[in-house]
Amino acid sequence: MALSRPDKLLIGLGVAALLLLGKIFYIQILNGKYKRDASNNSMVYSTIYAPRGIIYDRNGKELVTNKVSYDIMVTPREVKAFDTLELSIVLDTTVEYIRGRMEYYHEYRSRIGYQTLTFLKRIPVESYMRFCECEYRFPGFSSIIRSDRNYPYDAGGNLLGYVSEVDQNFIDKHPGEYKSGDYAGKTGLESMREAELRGEKGYNIYLRDARNKIQTSYKDGEYDIPAVPGKDVITTIDAELQSYGQLLMKGKTGSVVAIEPGTGEILAMVSSPGISVDQLADIGKYYNQLVRDKNKPMFNRTVMASYPPGSVFKLINGLIGLQEGVLKPEYEYPCNKGYVYSGSRKLGCHAHASPLNLWDAIATSCNGYFCYVLRNILQNSRYGSIQEAFGVWRDYVLSFGFGRKLGSDFPSELGGNIPTADYYDKIYGKRGWKFPTIVSLSIGQGEIGATPLQIANLAATVANRGYYYIPHLVKDSKEIQIDSVYKTRQYTMVDSSYFEIAVKGMYMAVNGGGKAGGTALVGRVDGLDICGKTGTAQNPHGKDNSVFICFAPKDDPKIAIAAYVENAGFGATYACPVASLMVEKYLTGQITRPDMEERIKNTVTTRQ
């Protein structure tokens, strides 16, 4: 059927109408861009920042609180021509600074779009009040009151972590959570509990007209959202002990980690040199300086530094030997200034009485003795090859929390290193290595790497006679429940009964009473029954590292500590006094050895 011409026009009319409706459907239903643009046009979101949660120590002392600070914000798109000189006087800044910022905004205008950016941070309250009086003369500029971090205690910058304005990279990594101008915890506790501490921003929505005049509250505030304050965090840290640890470690490079063995709660976590709380409070100013410092104050050694543990590792080898049945505490082995192996080679030891049993070997830290111990473990006839025996040994070591991440709640924890049989196979070939090849593992040297946190955890494990709780920094509180994994005992593969032997050896190391004398007698405090083990870890980069672990009291231990001081020599020289003083401080609240305290405080071993 042929269509008449008017009919064809009617078809054209239908097509044209569909074209219009299609485009309308697209912009109204399919494309969300216009709705967003409409909100950007007409709605002004006035952000209400939530006060960040407060961080408490285990006794309710405030470690981190808030103080009010004033920031000047700018929305470059809304800025009109203004008197730069007047603004510079009001804000107590320079005309050059203002011009520089404006040029920057102009250069990046397409990327900035309608965003609001921070113009000046932490201005004094007088400037803030001056600005409020004449804000109307500077369209596009606004002020916000923000709560800033305040640090009543010097509890250590690495532990607490800093809070700073989020950058674009950070915003991209947390889609939808942050906007330019927001602050977030970047390291330490602030970062680890960011989700709870930050609270939720709120906002008031206002409608504005095309002339940027605020007209009314949007729908009578129906959609306004009040800010939800951040949750408070109660940490396991003992503020006094933490501060005292920092004091003692001043001028030294290393770490101190103290754990309550009965709970796995970390009492102190000192990384030195570290960031002071003054630097934390104004991290923007100090950041570059801290990053450039060759002593790496930003580097949290307690969880990120992997050291050879040294002689404290002998405890583990002894315990494994006992469990495997290849060692009895009564076994005596000779040591003539070392252990001779492969015919003529010798792993040296200091001069002491010989032969010794296991208790004395622990107390006096005999190298030779523990070479025999590891030899017995690896050459056990029960296992067909050294690879198999080594695998068993490694499983034991891992059960003590070495060679893997402990799983603490602290960010950026490292796992350290315990080598595998495969690793030696690759280097030496399947038949190319025997016990003498890896003899240094006997005394915690060689390919072993452990973090101070893992070493402290060893002290706690011995204190508990065979188990530990995963070390952690946050306590249960009304607002925050910690994971139940932190309340579960982690047993090692060694029976509890064997630990009494290690405990006795460690007691003798500090308090004496053995045939050969203790290596840590300097750490003895009357009535505290400290049990400890020294270590002097060889350091390829200079003087030996001074290591000491201990716990006290011997029965029902309340505190376990690992102190690791780099390039400081014998364990007994620095690490032992540091740990001993901290134990005394924690258990008695006072110091009976002011001379020792003075000496340690004033020693500087960090290379300047």
Place this chain on the structure above:
Amino acid sequence: MIGSANSSVERSLRNAIDWWLVAAYLILIVVGWMNIYASIHTPDTVSAFDWASRSGKQTVWILTALVLSSVILFAVKPKIWEMISVPAYGVVLFLLVAVIFMGAEVKGSRSWFQFGAISFQPAEISKITTSLLLSAIMSKASFKMSRMRDFLIVAATIALPMLVIVAESETGSALVYVGFAFVLYTQGMTGWVLAFFGLVILLFILTLVASPLVAIIVLTVIVLLYYFLAIRGTRKRSLFRRNERLISLAAFVAGLMLIFSTDFVFNNVLQDHQRKRIEVLLGLKEDPSGVGYNVRQSMIAIGSGGLFGKGYLNGTQTTYGFVPEQSTDFIFCTVGEEWGFLGCLGVIFLYVFLIYRIIRDAQECREKFTQIYGYCVASIFFMHLFINIGMTIGLMPVIGIPLPMVSYGGSSLWSFTIMLFIFIALYRQEKKYF
């Protein structure tokens, strides 16, 4: 007996009015008034009938328009429209020229007469007088579209007021005259003229957006396609084949010339603001604060409406003045924002219904004058509908012409009322005699 004969005539008179058209017209007027009120409404607005406000003034325009429509329907003999078509055309053409010298300048164009508080735009009326004259000429029994002399007379009738209006810088109104091509098409003008217009626009856009090369390729494909389709239909007669070959060749050459002159026309013939509007429409340049601002804001307002809209008087974009010219040319934004897609659908449906109804009525007319006039009215409504709404949603360049019956303004409301009711009156007369 006489009385009953009278009454039967009366009845047929009343029944012959196409009440559907009247109803669509009235609904559109109400829709218009509501949206004009919404567009000037702010939360502090007190009265809708404040006579100084636009909604108040529009109320006056509406009431007078209703009087006007009643007069046309009931007080004027429909036959008069054909009779006055020549003098009316002449008078309005004179006014169109006169306004260039005597008119007040409004937004860069001289097209308004100002008499105190009342202003009047001859271009609005000229659409009606041109339609009347066209209908009169083409309804003559001797008229033949295929005769060159007749075609030229018709073309001149359209072109004369159109050119004067262009001279007034009222390009938008002039563009509406292009719609008369549809009327000529119904009266036997070859459809190739419409196709030719379409091709010109297509090539123009392609040359600007893509490149002359793409335009040449498209042109070649279209011409070849046309040629092969055409010779397939006329295989037997070689004479026509040669004719088609000639047409194809001519079209190809003309297309090439157009493509190569596009840059010249675009850069040298078009005025600055026209060039910018086209650039923005085609996305060649972004200009969110300048020319692009209107379209951007308009699209934001409509786009933010969603399916159901924000609710009457609840639009944020239109209430707080983000869209310029809200109550006049951009009135459709208020519909889009507050009434949503469903509202847009409804309003567009009303227009489509109105135009459909006019064309259908015209088709069944036996009086040629009425029929052609109906096509004229339908074409003008269509051009306004498509250009105006197309502009608000970024489908057309910004061309300032009102949305019939809905946009604020007495001049336009009156002229659309007169135009439509002349048709309704003529149509009623049809029914009476046959």
